[in-house]
Amino acid sequence: MRVWFPAGVLALWGLLAISVWILPLTPNLIHLEHILTPPGPGAWLGYDDLGRDIGERLLVGARTSFLVAVWVVSLSALLGTAVGTVSAYWGGLWDRVIVQVIDIFLAFPGILLAIALAGLLGPGIDNVVMALAVVGWVGYARLSRAQVLSLKHREHVMAAESLGSGRVRIMIRHLLPLMAAPLIIEATFGVAAVVIAEAGLSFLGLGVQPPGASWGAMIRDGTRYMLVAPHLVLAPGAAICAVVLSVNLLGDRLRDRLDKRLITATGET
Amino acid sequence: MSQPLIRLDNLTVRIGSGDGAVRPVDGVSFEIHRGETFALLGESGCGKSMTALAMLRLLPQPAGRITGGHVYLDGEDLTALPEVEMRRVRGRRIAMIFQEPMTSLNPVLTIGDQIGETLRQHHRLTGRAARERVLELLDAVGIPDVKRRQAEYPHQLSGGMKQRVMIAIALAGEPDLLIADEPTTALDVTIQAQVLELLQRLQRDTHMAILLISHDLGIVAGMAERVAVMYAGQLVEEATRNRFYAEARHPYSRRLFESLPDVGKRDHALATIPGFVPHLDREFSGCRFADRCDRVWDYCRSHAPSWNLGSERHHVRCHLADPSVPAPASVVKERTPSRHADSAEAAGGTLLDVRDLQLHFPIHRGVFKRVVGHVHAVDGVSLAIPQGRTLALVGESGCGKTTVGKAILQLLRPTAGSVRFDDIELTRLSGKRLRRRRRDFQFIFQDPYSSMNPRMRVGDIVEEGMIVQGIGGSRAERRRRVAELFSQVGLSAEQVQRYPHEFSGGQRQRICIARALAVDPRLVICDEPTSALDVSVQAQILNLLKHLQIRLGLSYLFITHNLSVVAYLADRVAVMYLGRIVEEGPVAEVLEHPRHPYTQALLSAVPRIEAGGERRVIRLEGELPSPASPPRGCHFHPRCPAVMPACRESYPGESGDGDHRVRCFLYPPDTAGRQTAR
Numbered sequence: 003m004r005v006w007f008p009a010g011v012l013a014l015w016g017l018l019a020i021s022v023w024i025l026p027l028t029p030n031l032i033h034l035e036h037i038l039t040p041p042g043p044g045a046w047l048g049y050d051d052l053g054r055d056i057g058e059r060l061l062v063g064a065r066t067s068f069l070v071a072v073w074v075v076s077l078s079a080l081l082g083t084a085v086g087t088v089s090a091y092w093g094g095l096w097d098r099v100i101v102q103v104i105d106i107f108l109a110f111p112g113i114l115l116a117i118a119l120a121g122l123l124g125p126g127i128d129n130v131v132m133a134l135a136v137v138g139w140v141g142y143a144r145l146s147r148a149q150v151l152s153l154k155h156r157e158h159v160m161a162a163e164s165l166g167s168g169r170v171r172i173m174i175r176h177l178l179p180l181m182a183a184p185l186i187i188e189a190t191f192g193v194a195a196v197v198i199a200e201a202g203l204s205f206l207g208l209g210v211q212p213p214g215a216s217w218g219a220m221i222r223d224g225t226r227y228m229l230v231a232p233h234l235v236l237a238p239g240a241a242i243c244a245v246v247l248s249v250n251l252l253g254d255r256l257r258d259r260l261d262k263r264l265i266t267a268t269g270e271t
Numbered sequence: 272m273s274q275p276l277i278r279l280d281n282l283t284v285r286i287g288s289g290d291g292a293v294r295p296v297d298g299v300s301f302e303i304h305r306g307e308t309f310a311l312l313g314e315s316g317c318g319k320s321m322t323a324l325a326m327l328r329l330l331p332q333p334a335g336r337i338t339g340g341h342v343y344l345d346g347e348d349l350t351a352l353p354e355v356e357m358r359r360v361r362g363r364r365i366a367m368i369f370q371e372p373m374t375s376l377n378p379v380l381t382i383g384d385q386i387g388e389t390l391r392q393h394h395r396l397t398g399r400a401a402r403e404r405v406l407e408l409l410d411a412v413g414i415p416d417v418k419r420r421q422a423e424y425p426h427q428l429s430g431g432m433k434q435r436v437m438i439a440i441a442l443a444g445e446p447d448l449l450i451a452d453e454p455t456t457a458l459d460v461t462i463q464a465q466v467l468e469l470l471q472r473l474q475r476d477t478h479m480a481i482l483l484i485s486h487d488l489g490i491v492a493g494m495a496e497r498v499a500v501m502y503a504g505q506l507v508e509e510a511t512r513n514r515f516y517a518e519a520r521h522p523y524s525r526r527l528f529e530s531l532p533d534v535g536k537r538d539h540a541l542a543t544i545p546g547f548v549p550h551l552d553r554e555f556s557g558c559r560f561a562d563r564c565d566r567v568w569d570y571c572r573s574h575a576p577s578w579n580l581g582s583e584r585h586h587v588r589c590h591l592a593d594p595s596v597p598a599p600a601s602v603v604k605e606r607t608p609s610r611h612a613d614s615a616e617a618a619g620g621t622l623l624d625v626r627d628l629q630l631h632f633p634i635h636r637g638v639f640k641r642v643v644g645h646v647h648a649v650d651g652v653s654l655a656i657p658q659g660r661t662l663a664l665v666g667e668s669g670c671g672k673t674t675v676g677k678a679i680l681q682l683l684r685p686t687a688g689s690v691r692f693d694d695i696e697l698t699r700l701s702g703k704r705l706r707r708r709r710r711d712f713q714f715i716f717q718d719p720y721s722s723m724n725p726r727m728r729v730g731d732i733v734e735e736g737m738i739v740q741g742i743g744g745s746r747a748e749r750r751r752r753v754a755e756l757f758s759q760v761g762l763s764a765e766q767v768q769r770y771p772h773e774f775s776g777g778q779r780q781r782i783c784i785a786r787a788l789a790v791d792p793r794l795v796i797c798d799e800p801t802s803a804l805d806v807s808v809q810a811q812i813l814n815l816l817k818h819l820q821i822r823l824g825l826s827y828l829f830i831t832h833n834l835s836v837v838a839y840l841a842d843r844v845a846v847m848y849l850g851r852i853v854e855e856g857p858v859a860e861v862l863e864h865p866r867h868p869y870t871q872a873l874l875s876a877v878p879r880i881e882a883g884g885e886r887r888v889i890r891l892e893g894e895l896p897s898p899a900s901p902p903r904g905c906h907f908h909p910r911c912p913a914v915m916p917a918c919r920e921s922y923p924g925e926s927g928d929g930d931h932r933v934r935c936f937l938y939p940p941d942t943a944g945r946q947t948a949r
Contacts, residue, residue, distance in 0.1 A: 158724045165740070168706065
């Protein structure tokens, strides 16, 4: 139950996101006769203030949040891990500069920076990805830096060094595989954070532009009619909630599993 | 004979349940009398510690439980006592000290509080009376400056001091029986001598009994009155100390003796015990040692040997000792150990020449990380190793010997000095040129497990050196070479696909040796390669190293604290104290006629297995000073029994004849020798 429910939700999320390319959807088709119609036969989730099918818009929104999450997490994990690993392994002046940069980024409220960046770059989904990745790499950099600092004095690294292995080889073969577990866990939780951040930016009007659909934008549009037609906000709100909850539950399980394996692998000396 | 203090009667312990259940203690019986020291001897995993924990009913919960037998303390059955009563026994009647003093003390309580806890629990002592008793106890275990020390926390104490505190806590309950589980394994040999002497003195004063659990034949010889050998959950031999050391009768006990390295066995391969301790999750139909025994015959596999009573209460669990079982003649005869092949070539020229090597670590303080001083880890070390020879570097932990090894290999860059390898100055090499050179010199680490990447298959670990050095040809050729290396170090080539955690300690060290050999090195620096291993496994690794040296003409720098290994393996020995070499010479010379007072003390502190003979231990006061602020003059003078005024003024220069050099004022310096003023 603790695995199957969240895994199912996430699989559905991914599936729906992909299905958008295949299904004959008309999310922007306006049915004037259905404005603010509550859920019923024909449209499971009802129609919005312009008479568009909320169910279809929810699917398109799923694609938006899925794409943004995948892109932002991979970009920031790659960038952050690379910067953190190299910085900690090389050490010296380069490391000190990187630490300062990380501290500055951490001291600044991330979402505010993302808003500023998205505003600067102009609205649009690719700019949201950029803005969130610029904010997001810091966590991975800090984590991988801490990992490398504790791993680089391990004897197996010294053993590789004494065989004559170069620095790049040591980083890729002897450091990265050992820090993969915490990074994977961090990335999992990162997905939840990005989904919320994307919804937040879209809510503020910085993300997907009309008539494109995004969960955050749907909530923004719905707030004006919250009292007369609550289904406008409930559907995207529930979707965000389900996805974020599932990601966090799954992340917890993953952490338990990976940590356990780590203990049995190193505890048996 | 009076009633024994404690008597174990057929004690059996089971851990786990169902098919996977193991019986680490399987029908163990022995008794200990008041004032007696009884030693339980055996290698790791044979059930020694489990026996002790079962006596105190402290088995790991909930998996472990006593499934049979009894433990009688003064006639009272401890296995039948309710838990509340048992708590009054622990600490009060039976106290225990553990192997790791570092982890057995509570880090957030002062040592005075921790001793006071026992006093409060068992003697209802509080307040002033308790405080005075704490000081008394600390004084009794030889801790100086007790008033200040009792308010300190465990991290402020050295390892030896912590073990003394553990003993003080154990003594606080005034126990009748003290269980000492490997009490000195984590300590240096000179500190070990101090702690063992302390235990003996306390036993004389309080007349308590001691159950000493140890794997070290030397310690047991010096401490115990009676000895029992444990193997695979059973006692296999029990005898008085003198009888056991004069004539051990069980093949396992004999093998333990034969696998000890010493100078007399230099030309021979050490005896080893093949295979592993059997898993204790199955029923045994025959002798548990049969699969590893060199004197086994068919009968051993089908009939479990009984506990044979010999003369003078010498019990042996072996068919050879049972007069009713006729042993075939082929089994009874003695075997002679195999000789090492003679070294093919005489020593060549000097391979490694280290001169005045220094390595200082800066100490940073404050917000701006100012350098406020240096740790002089290595402070002017010179040594040379000829082709195909072994130099042993000996010293206590913290003297800088491992740092010397790493500095020679440029794994830590020296602060000053020169390291010439085959007439190439290594300290000036860097980057790619140094990396290319690395195939000529390899390092074998103390802990084979942490020196292997746990996420790599062992075959890849061994192959890596060839890949990075670009040797060994194609992938298929490299794979062939890996298989060859595996068989060379005594592993099967099918194991290359496994991961490091699937191997035992000895096998892991073999893999590390194979990895070092993969790049065809000429010099191998071995950093305590056997100190984490059991004696019989240590013998296998030492045999392997010696065999490889003869076959491949390797040179070794052997870093160790174990002087009997030095005697067995090394050609020359250098003794190190606080970053400097104090004595250096041929191994026989230095070990037979040590000149430096430190070497003399070190040698005298090594427990020996010669039966009965009283030996004089030169006891060193205090402990190794911090290398951040070494004492003025000769570093050794605060602990030296032969200290002179000159020692406090300046560091002695080198003296002695050409081959055997020593740095001590007791010996007149060379007239031509250079005097170092520092």
